[in-house]
Amino acid sequence: MKKKIGLYLSAILAVLCLTGIDAEAKKPEITRYDAQYLDTQVSVNLQWQSSEAVVLVRVAAGSEVKEIKIDPYDNKKTRSGYTGEVNAVLETGVLEDQESIPYTIQVEDEDGQKSNLVSGKVLIPRGRAKRDHDQWGKEKLEGTSQSGQKDMIEQLRQVTSVLAAPPVILDVTVNNPSRGTVSFKTKATHSVGMREINFRILDAQGRQVDSQQISATGKLWEGTSKDFTLSPGSYSVIAQAVDAGGSTSRESKASFAIAGAATPVQPPSPPVTPPATPPSPLVTPPVTPPVTPPVIPPVTPPVIPPVAPPVIPPVAPPVIPPVTPPVIPPVTPPVIPPVTPPVGPGMEVNTDRPGLDYRSFDLPAADPNLCRNACAGEANCKAFTYVRLGVQGPNARCWLKSSVPNPVSSNCCVSGVKTTPPIVEPPIAEEGTLIFDNGNIAAVDNNPSRPTVFTINVPHRITYVQNYHWNSAKGSAPGKISFRHADGWVFGPWQTAGYPGQGGVPNAYWRVAPKVEIPAGTYTVLDSEPQTWSHNGANQNTGMTRVLGVALQAPPPPPPPVVPPMPITQADLIGKTWQFGRGDGSVIAQKIKLLSNGRIEGYAHPNESRWGIEGNTLIFYHESGKPATRYESFTRESGLWVIRGPFLLGTGTVHVLREVATPQQGGLPSIPEPVIYTNGNIAGVQNNPTRETT
Known part of the structure; x- marks a missing residue:
């Protein structure tokens, strides 16, 4: 038992040494992730929380590994650090009997710290196994009623209808509508492949307050949008799918309210009846009505004459409207005149760069330079596509890209890649x-x-x-x-x-x-x-x-120094008699007076030509006007003033003024007159000395 405890402690210490305990260097954390299987692709969406900005995302699915570099400025700053979101699509092969595809995710911040590896499996929908296309061709090419199948003409009409049909999107679901942060879930399909899924959020007045565009290149997309943070109020969300040719699904709408506002009334949703298998409703509606009546009764002889007239008219109208708009020549003439003149260098005329969009918007004028300038003004923008008016609506539209997708020739658009040419400018002067x-x-x-x-x-x-x-x-x-x-x-x-x-x-x-x-x-x-x-x-x-x-404003001046008042008044200085001496006890003048006119009476010297008061200081001035002695110390000894201060014209000398006692103050002066000679005593005395006093 003791041996096992020792092994456990050793393992714990080893883990601590390898990982370190550093509260300030917290590793990034993947807070949310999901994955979807899209035919031959795996789409992985993840969000993170990190104390430092995340700069790299690694995703592996099947045998493919993808590294996505993240600009630090694309991280969103929060109180606790940084958050962000990214979507990655990986091509992956699928074996015939394979049921799932494993994947792993890891993020790395700008300090080189890596999150824990997150792994999972994405299930492969049933029916994705390899189909026997050769057998299908043999059977369909027969085109006989004996096979129990429709003839080749009908099959081609069905394929045309499928290719022309727009994407199908289901009702959108609002997650956590009662809180300030919401997300939206939906599912969309298309027989060929979708280019993107768009979410738009409108306020109660119908103004767009936020949006998200998700690249979705597969035939099936099912997932959840990013989290949107909204203020209290009533809102609605519109979800729409767009296929590779620019055709759009219906708008799937839902209304919701953020806490603090009345719950809005849910408007009736337009009828949607997509069956469980998305491709079936796209094929069946246009084919079943016109095919059934003519094929069964006439069998072989009347097939060609009666089928062609009734079938072609109903099939052609639904195909022409959605396919023709971006291709029909009449769309180009009204667009080219205003677009061509302002197109500047570096623009790719008649070029589309589909995918990798992070936002789009209508332009106030049919000018591709407006789209290019919008891209130049946003750090996240790496490329742009300008769509001519009439292609995606009555206005020209701008699509901004988070990376640089491959160019595709198309007369619908003008594209460009953001460049950062070297800045050539005169030297920047050091001003200020x-x-x-x-x-x-x-x-x-x-x-x-x-x-x-x-x-x-x-x-x-x-x-x-x-x-x-x-x-x-x-x-x-x-x-x-x-x-x-x-x-x-x-x-x-x-x-x-x-x-x-x-x-x-x-x-x-x-x-x-x-x-x-x-x-x-x-x-x-x-x-x-x-x-x-x-x-x-x-x-x-x-x-x-x-x-x-x-x-932009002067710093506040320092407060003026607090100068305590001089403890003796000017009247006292003038009304008293002073002995002028030095700090060592020597006397310069026995008695001087400070006169009200600034003169000094009883002593004359160039160093003491006059006196004055500055602030709380008594000053004796040299005849040149310079201060000679600055008296700053005021004390009382035996009830009489003693004033001291440094002599400024010498080194180490201190001058002293001592108040001389007056008869009214009683007693002898505090400092007696110098004694030259005395012969007195306290014995009895007589008059008329007999000898001279010398």
């Missing part, structure tokens, strides 16, 4: 006064281990910021700098320009002139590429930064 500078000329390393923090006591307009990226004499392509206030506000990020450093190292200095106003407080400097940011021990291993700005 120095606020913070922790740089030095010692050798530097990369990746500072401590934050760069500075404090301002009044609001400032920041005019100049510089971060140093020596990076072992290689420099680094200029990135972005931002300031984070202690309360969590973030100012920036600001795109910097690169300037050469010592020895001509390119892009060693990242500089920017933000020209923004920030309030008083403590700020942390954030650099988009800390792994090349310079630091050393001389600046406590903080990233090297220089900040200049202009104060």
Whole structure:
């Protein structure tokens, strides 16, 4: 038993040594995940919570592994750290008898900390096994009534109807409608494949307050949207599926209320009757009515004459409207004149980049530059697609992409990829006064281990910021700098320009002139590429930064010093007689008077030409006007004033004024006159001395 306890303790200690106990370095955590099987693909959606921004997501399904890089600025800042969400689609092969596909998920933050591995299995729906297509072809090509099947013409009509049919979406379900955070669940299908699933949230006035677009390239999508945080009130959600050709399903709507507002009345949903197997309703409705009457009665001879007239008219109308709009030439003429002139360099005319959308919106004018400018103004945007008016509605529409999808030739669209060309501009001048500078000329390393923090006591307009990226004499392509206030506000990020450093190292200095106003407080400097940011021990291993700005208000002046009043009044100084001497007891003048006109009576010297009072200090002035003695100590000894102060024109000398007692005060003066000669005593005396006193 003791041996087992020892083994257990050893195992526990080993785990502690390997993992470490660090409350401040909490690993990221995957808070929510789900997976769906989409024909030959697995779609994995996950959310995370982390103390530091997550920068990498690894997903493995079957034999495929995918790594997705996450921009730190795409993480959402919360009180407890950062949250985020991502969706990954992996191609995977399926064996004929395989029932499920295993998958694993892991995220990594910008400090290199990895979450625990999360694993699961996604079930493969029944009926996905490999079909015997050759047998189907042999039977259908016969086209005889003896086989019990419809002839080849009918089969082709069915296929055409399936391809032309729009996606089908079921009713949308609202999760947790009584709380401030809600999500939505639905299911959609299409016989060929869907491009995306859109969720839009409208307020009580019909204004869109939030949205989400989910890329869904398979034939079946079933899942849940991200969590939406909404304020109290009444809302409705609209879910819609879009296929690869741009055709859309019906709008699936649901109304709900967030706590604090009356529950809205649920409007009747449009009738939806999708059966259990999505492809069947798409094929059966257009085929069954026209085929049954003509095939059964006439059998072989009358098949061709009676079938063609009644079947073609009903089949053609439903096919032409949805397929033709994006292809018909008449759509192009009204769009080309206004679109072609403003198309600038780098735009891909007649090109679509489908998928990887994170938001879309109608444009106020048919101008692709509006879509390009919107992409340029958002950090998350990596590419865009402008859809001409009339293709997806009466207005032109802009789709912003979180990554760069492959281009597809299509006259519906104008696309482009966001580029960040090198910024060529004149040197940024150092304007304003120095606020913070922790740089030095010692050798530097990369990746500072401590934050760069500075404090301002009044609001400032920041005019100049510089971060140093020596990076072992290689420099680094200029990135972005931002300031984070202690309360969590973030100012920036600001795109910097690169300037050469010592020895001509390119892009060693990242500089920017933000020209923004920030309030008083403590700020942390954030650099988009800390792994090349310079630091050393001389600046406590903080990233090297220089900040200049202009104060928007003067700092409050320090309070005036409290000067205690002089304990003796000017009247007392004038009305008394003083002995003028030194701190060692020597006497300079036995009796002097301080006159009301500032003169000194009873003693004359250039060092004591006049007197005066400054604040709580008595001063004797030199004849040149300079202070000669500053009396600052006022005490009383035996009821008489004693005033002391340093002689300013010498070294180490202290002058002393002692109050001379008057007869009205009684007794002899506190300091007697010097005795030159005395021969008195206390014995009996007689008159008329007989000898001279000498």
